[in-house]
Amino acid sequence: MIAFPEAAAGAAAAAAPAAAALVTIDQATRTFNARDSGKPFHALGPVSFDLREGEFFSVVGPSGCGKSTLLDLIAGLCAPTSGSVTFEGKTVNGQVPDGVAVVFQEDASFPWLSVYDNAAFGVRRAGLPENEIRERVEHALAFMGLANFAKSYPSQLSGGMRQRVCIARAMVLRPRLMLLDEPFGALDQQTRLLMGEEMLKLWRDTGSTVMLITHSIDEAVLLSDRIGVMSSRPGTFIDIVDTGWSRERDAQTAMDPRYGALQAQIWGMLRGESIKALGARP
């Protein structure tokens, strides 16, 4: 059992009937300046929802609907054009809030650093003492199955291992909120299933709140407490589906008859939206 004291309060809250909101998004939209037409390009929203302390929340939606943009708003990497985003009651504003860690859609390992130094990157910047850093990094590398690769460089690893390095780097920060943008997108189905199980273990053991963006309905249904289903761009939540799983869920949960029903329910909502998103292509 990994003890993340900062997150333990969140786990306790999740067990209570009404968990507190860790993140509140209120009528948030994001518009970009289109490079060619010069017209504003409406990428997201308006979106309103709460991320509850200690929950595992997944977001599914057609490609280009604004999922990464939503994650960027919560991570403070881009500002809402209108509306607001708060983390622990404070407005998110221009930088990643303390207590939040992000794993990006693309491989974001640093090729010039060893696996150990990649994992230590965030905590070194935070100025933690070296013995504390060593303890956290060794723990995270062991947890992610990378203990024997501490001295390797990303170029010597498979794509899946590089993503695990990025998850380890987020994990050593001991975040209260982990934001994961399609972290297993490049992996084969078997590795992806195993990584999903690891994510569940990490979530359960640390008490951290998780928001996972995924293209896989199966993954979302298996892993999540709640699934936010997004419309085609500009993305809004069509529905937020409660799975009702217990915290102790695992791969066996896929045998539950409700699993198939949830998959069908979500695909029923997404099918039309995905066709719309494809139709909007040039």
Ligand SMILES: Nc1ncnc2c1ncn2[C@@H]1O[C@H](COP(=O)(O)OP(=O)(O)OP(=O)(O)O)[C@@H](O)[C@H]1O
């Ligand atoms: N910095 C930017 N400048 C202009 N347009 C952008 C920018 N970032 C995103 N967009 C546009 O906003 C829309 C939403 O993008 P976003 O990356 O959030 O989609 P997504 O749902 O994450 O897609 P995918 O599933 O393919 O990762 C897209 O049409 C994209 O082209």
Ligand SMILES: [Mg+2]
């Ligand atoms: Mg994306």
